Amino acid sequence: MQISLKINGKTHSHDVEPRISLAQYLRETLSLTGTHIGCDTSGCGACTVHVDGAATKACTLLAVQVDGCEIKTIEGMANGNEMHPIQEAFKENHGLQCGFCTPGMVMTAADILKNNPNPTEEEIRHGLEGNFCRCTGYHNIVKSIQHAAETLNS
Amino acid sequence: MIPAKFDYIKASSVSEAIGLLDKHGDEAKLLSGGHSLIPAMKLRLSRPEILIDISGISGMNSITEDGNEIVIGANCTHAAICNSDLINSDLNILAQTAKCIGDIQVRNRGTIGGSLAHADPAADYPAVVLACDANIVVEGKNGSRTIAATDFFLGIFTTSIAEDEIITTIRFPKVANGNYQKFFQSASRFAVVGVAVVKEGSGVKVGVTGVAGTPYRATAVENAYSGNSDAASHAIEGVEDELMSDHFADTTYRAHLAKVYVKKALEA
Amino acid sequence: METYIGKSVKRREDARFLKGAGKYTDDIKLPGMTQAAFVRSPYAHAKILSVDTSAAEKAEGVVAVYTGSDACGTYGVPCGWQVDFKDGETMREPLHPLLAKDKILHVGEAVAIVIAESLELARDAAELVNVKYDVLPAVTCPKKAMESGAPKVHDQWGDNAAFDWCIGNDRAEVEAALASAHHVTEMNYKNHRVAPNAIEPRSYIADYDVNADKWTLYTSTQNPHLVRLLMCAFALGIPEHKVRVVSYDVGGGFGSKIYHYTEEALLTWASKEIGRPIKWTSDRTEAFLTDAHGRDHIVHSKMGFDKDGKIVAHLTDEFCAMGAYLSTFAPAVPTYLHGTLFQGVYTTPLIHLNVTAPFTHTVPVDAYRGAGRPEATYLLERIVSKAAKEMNMDPAELRLKNFIAPFNGTTEPGYQTQVALQYDSGNYHASLKRGLEMLGYEDFRKEQAEARKNGKLLGVGISTYIEGCGIAPSAVVGSLGARAGLYEVGHVRVQPTGKVSVFTGSHSHGQGHETVFAQFAADKLGIPMDDIDIVHGDTDQVAFGMGTYGSRSLSVGGSAIIKSIEKVLEKGAKIAAHKLEAAEEDLEYAEGKWTVKGTDKSISFGDVSLTAYVPHDYPEGVEPGLDFSSFYDPTNFTYPFGTHIAVVEVCSDTGKVTVKRFVACDDVGNVMNPMIVDGQIHGGVVQGIGQALLEEVVYDGEGQMVTGSYMDYAMPRADDMPMIETDRTTTPCPHNPLGAKGAGEAGAIGSTPAVVNAVVDALAHMGVTDIQMPVTPQRVWKAMQN
Structure with missing residues (x-):
């Protein structure tokens, strides 16, 4: 099935099998391997991307469903070599260890902060409930998002 | 994880979708948010041959006021429900419930129509549609009909929607005084117990999900209610034999939680 | 000049991860690569009656299908540790086949592999493999596995024991001391089974190059060289020098990626058969069913006290599940990584631990973050707190009374335990005191009493743990049954321009590691961190290695690098002396240059490096080049310790536990990068809290895993957890050059009993003395009802 969608500002058109998930399409067809698959059933959040501006688990979305949509992946967050303030904040606060859940965390954090620029710790934690991290204990991820909120608001 | 092969059709109208359902019968399934269906297909527990994507049908994702009712398109996402000013002011119980579903990402995709049609016995909406006496409007080849919430849920993953029918809208009466209380299962975060209470005058309507195989109106509680929460002791009356049990909550504990949460919702 | 040790230097690896540019195994695509899918048993115990692959072989895109009847069916992966029975019988070691041929021994065991042009086609074809089973009764509980009449896992032996084992003092002596003790505290419980759940599932690509007659295995392992060694020498019998194992970025391990798995060997074998690269990435269901699990001990324990509260004896009997086969380090976990820590931080004079390790119809159990030590700590810290309650003593006071006195391991000797090991250095009093101070223990007790009056259930739980890290030396672990050495390799290659590659x-x-190893290497070499690159995870680049687990990287791996740096500086000094026309002993090395003492005559590290590679004006008898490799074999384990304190609130209506505060005061020896140590503690603590409150692998009576997905297996999410309050005491390790002890597992070891102690404390006034982990709302509520 022919689909055409805009990913990180660039239009892509491909013929895809309906059963291919958006996550698989990004990884296999476009080699955008920053979107990770941790559970493939929308439990872990490692595959989180933005579909038309909203955080979405790309493993539980068929590529054909997002025909015509605008997608942003982790690869589209930085501006060239300049990292997005959320990415910077994760680095500054040691908000990542193995890095596998990190793209999903960053993309979810962006959604949290878009809808709530001054979240409390509780709101951040609640906002992250769809994303597993097995390394950091979440402590420094929460701190990173708090830090990013400050930067983005200043 | 890859689903078995299927054909995908994006329906552009309700009538097109109904025609496809009629044509393909039980080989076809409707796809809206897909957050229950797609994982099941990946595990190959569900293997439809045709997926009819109804998420793009125009007019199915509006939230409007119709006299004393709020009419919600079946394709409204949980996020849209959380963020609707109309729902927040005149049907706050539903906004409150939608906020308890899944997580940000799931709420951004999952829809109210999809959730109701799936009829997971631990889903959140059933308690609220029951307590609110909402009406589920479905359309099929023989036209449109309205199903009262109390007639909608028939069992685990089973509803009274016919094979060729689609939920188009859900009509809620405006609710001034209602609330939803949930005790979630620690892994899935579905409801171990979810209780919706709507207070009207001196009476009360109570919807319960997660406790029995079929969500139910706790009529025994409603009948015993006299302005305080003592009636909560009747929370599982009538469903004693249908209590669900798993390693998070056996029937004893679940029955206890049902009482605790009915009380909590009555007192909120 | 800028120095780095002890500073929270931001990580160099972060940029690639944050931009989505990490290179995990599943991110790699090779030309002509095929995809594999497995046919796995839906039963825990069954005879395989027939396997019909004919339909699968004819399916679209299928390249090959193999079963246990093919040549690969004769191969199996080895166990890396041998623990023989107490009576001398050799450990029972079944073949762990790459594919099951005649019998299935756990749900998820692979029966066939289907290799196809795409993952979709491989999955489709795998469904067409028709396996007929004769289903047999299964046993999943290690205690029940030892009951007479229990279904047998391996038919060739008389019962299900893989081995039994004991450590410590004479049992009769310990029993006698318990019989005459003033007070005896007893515990019966299960340290339940958990699934490691690294978020990156296991992923492998095997690639055979026919022209070079060489295999490359890309694998998500913590342990590339050991995988190569075990696979070449034992699993497949292929030449080690013809095999390259590559492990670039790995998305978490927690122990589960230490081991050599059947799929690694099978893909490697099959890649030569089909002459094309093959990829397999586990899905989450497969991860639950086939990644080695952790814990699963059934424990009966008694601890005796004298009238002053001094521990007089400790006796424990355990049944510790091995699973269906012996995974790489499995036998070491409930024995040498467990019983050797039974001294804890206490002066207990008499200790005896008896272990029976049965096979069960489950996926193998092996080391999971802490490996044996969390189980030991859970027992000691729960039983000491339980005893305190029974003897009406404060749990902090009872601990202080029994602590081993402080010793630094240099001017004061190490502490000889009753269970073989000698602790290196410790100051347990200081740690507990600091922990109590961080919490405000006295004030909390007042708050708790006040809260209780208002029906609010608050509890505090203390855990004062010790662990053994950097397990070594090789000769000792060899005598204990290890089939490998436990040294590490550090190779320092100084480039002609003075830039340094550390392997x-x-x-x-x-x-x-890319950050921390560069930090101390830069300080020791006196050059900027930017001039140092850290290389790991490729057997073609790194001479050898024993991998990362057991919190060993800094204390063992770091020390190996230090050894090579010392060799570089020693040789550099010879070259410098020649160039400066001075005697070596007149030189001093600081800030990246050799200076003739008392003069301003000096030569930089870069100039010496260049000279080493352009040896025109060069000392006689010295080889060109500046490139050293070292093997560091420690003289002892290291012994980090610390105090973890949890404050919980229990909901009286539902039994739900909320962790309100968590205080961790850890002593990991000298710290290279506090930010990273804190991060390790945070993560470990949350994993430990996860075991205490949420996580549990549950099997039903047929051996089916009830908790095989994230819908049923509860892992900590962000809103389940509090911020972790951390601080440290510092007691350097006396026997390695960095003074480092290790920080990777401490959090997971100390936290679990702290949380359960806190829950029991919150309910103590209701007569609750113990609750089985995980202390789920249901279990807590039921405990409150009794």
Whole structure:
């Protein structure tokens, strides 16, 4: 099935099998391997991307469903070599260890902060409930998002 | 994880979708948010041959006021429900419930129509549609009909929607005084117990999900209610034999939680 | 000049991870690569009656299908540790086949592999393999597995024991001391089974190059060289020098990626058969069913006290599940990584631990973050707190009364335990005191009493743990049954321009080695961190290695690098002396240059490096080049310790536990990068809290895993957890050059009993003395009802 969608500002058109998930399409067809698959059933959040501006688990979305949509992946967050303030904040606060859940965390954090620029710790934690991290204990991820909120608001 | 092969059709109208359902019968399934269906297909527990994507049908994702009712398109996402000013002011119980579903990402995709049609016995909406006496409007080849919430849920993953029918809208009466209380299962975060209470005058309507195989109106509680929460002791009356049990909550504990949460919702 | 040790230097690896540019195994695509899918048993115990692959072989895109009847069916993966029975019988070691041929021994065991042009086609064809089973009764509980009449896992032996084992003092002596003790506290419980759940599932690509007659295995392992060794020497019998194992970025391990798995060997074998690369990435269901699990001990324990509260004896009997086969380090976990820590931080004079390790119809159990030590700590810290309650003593006071006195291991000797090991250095009093101070223990007790009056259930739980890290030396572990050495390799290659490549056998999968190793190497060499690159995870680049687990990377891997740096500086000094026309002993090395003492005559590290590679004006008898490799074999384990204190609130209506505060005061020896150590503690603590409150692998009576997905297996999410309050005491390790002890597992070891102690404390006034982990709302509520 022919689909055409805009990913990180660039239009892509491909013929895809309906059963291919958006996550698989990004990884296999476009080699955008920053979107990770941790559970493939929308439990872990490692595959989180933005579909038309909203955080979405790309493993539980068929590529054909997002025909015509605008997608942003982790690869589209930085501006060239300049990292997005959320990415910077994760680095500054040691908000990542193995890095596998990190793209999903960053993309979810962006959604949290878009809808709530001054979240409390509780709101951040609640906002992250769809994303597993097995390394950091979440402590420094929460701190990173708090830090990013400050930067983005200043 | 890859689903078995299927054909995908994006329906552009309700009538097109109904025609496809009629044509393909039980080989076809409707796809809206897909957050229950797609994982099941990946595990190959569900293997439809045709997926009819109804998420793009125009007019199915509006939230409007119709006299004393709020009419919600079946394709409204949980996020849209959380963020609707109309729902927040005149049907706050539903906004409150939608906020308890899944997580940000799931709420951004999952829809109210999809959730109701799936009829997971631990889903959140059933308690609220029951307590609110909402009406589920479905359309099929023989036209449109309205199903009262109390007639909608028939069992685990089973509803009274016919094979060729689609939920188009859900009509809620405006609710001034209602609330939803949930005790979630620690892994899935579905409801171990979810209780919706709507207070009207001196009476009360109570919807319960997660406790029995079929969500139910706790009529025994409603009948015993006299302005305080003592009636909560009747929370599982009538469903004693249908209590669900798993390693998070056996029937004893679940029955206890049902009482605790009915009380909590009555007192909120 | 800028120095780095002890500073929270931001991580160099972060930029690639944050931009989505990490290179995990599943991110790699090779030309002509095929995809594999497995046919796995839906039963825990069954005879395989027939396997019909004919339909699958004819299916679209299928390249090959193999079963246990093919040549690969004769191969199996080895166990890396041998623990023989107490009576001398050799450990029972079944073949762990790459594919099951006649019998299935756990749900998820692979029966066939289907290799196809795409993952979709491989999955489709795998469904067409028709396996007929004769289903047999299964046993999943290690205690029940030893009951007479229990279904047998391996028919060739008389019962299900893989081995039994004991350690410590004479049992009769310990029993006698318990019989005459003033007070005896007893515990019966299960240290339940948990699934490691690294978020990156296991992923492998095997690639055979026919022209070079060489295999490359890309694998998500913590342990590339050991995988190569075990696979070449034992699993497949292929030449080690013809095999390259590559492990670039790995998305978490927590132990589960230490081991050599059947799929690694099978893909490697099959890649030569089909002459094309093959990829397999586990899905989450497969991860639950086939990644080695952790814990699963059934424990009966008694601890005796004298009238002053001094521990007089400790006796424990345990049944510790091995699973269906012996995974790489499995036998070491409930024995040498467990019983050797039964001294804890206490002066207990008499200790005896008896272990029976049965096979069960489950996936193998092996080391999971802490490996044996969390189980030991859970027992000691729960039983001491339980005893305090029974003797009406404060749990902090009872601990202080029994602590081993402080010793630094240099001017004061190490502490000889009753269970073989000699602790290196410790100051347990200081740690507990600091922990109590961080919490405000006295004030909390007042708050708790006040809260209780208002019906609010608050509890505090203390855990004062010790662990053994950097397990070594090789000769000792060899005598204990290890089939490998436990040294590490550090190779320092100074380039002609004075830039440095450090090759390490340690493997980072989140620990930040690329940053931390460069920090201390820069300080020791007196050059900027930017001039140092850390290389790991490729057997063609790194001479050898023993991998990362057991919190060993800094204390063992780091020390190996230090050894090579010392060799570089020693040789550099010879070259410098020649160039400066001075005697070596007149030189001093600081800030990246050799200076003739008392003069301003000096030569820089860069100039010496260039001279080493352009040896025109060069000392006689000295080889060109500046490139050293070292093997560091420690003289002892290291012994980090610390105090973890949890404050919980229990909901009286539902039994739900909320962790309100968590205080961790850890002593990991000298700290290279506090930010990274804190991060390790945070993560470990949350994993430990996860075991205490949420996580549990549950099997039903047929051996089916009830908790095989994230819908049923509860892992900590962000809103389940509090912020972790951390601080440290510092007691350097006396026997390695960095003075480092290790920080990777401490959090997971100390936290679990702290949380359960706190829950029991919150309910103590209701007569609750113990609750089985995980202390789920249901279990807590039921405990409150009794």
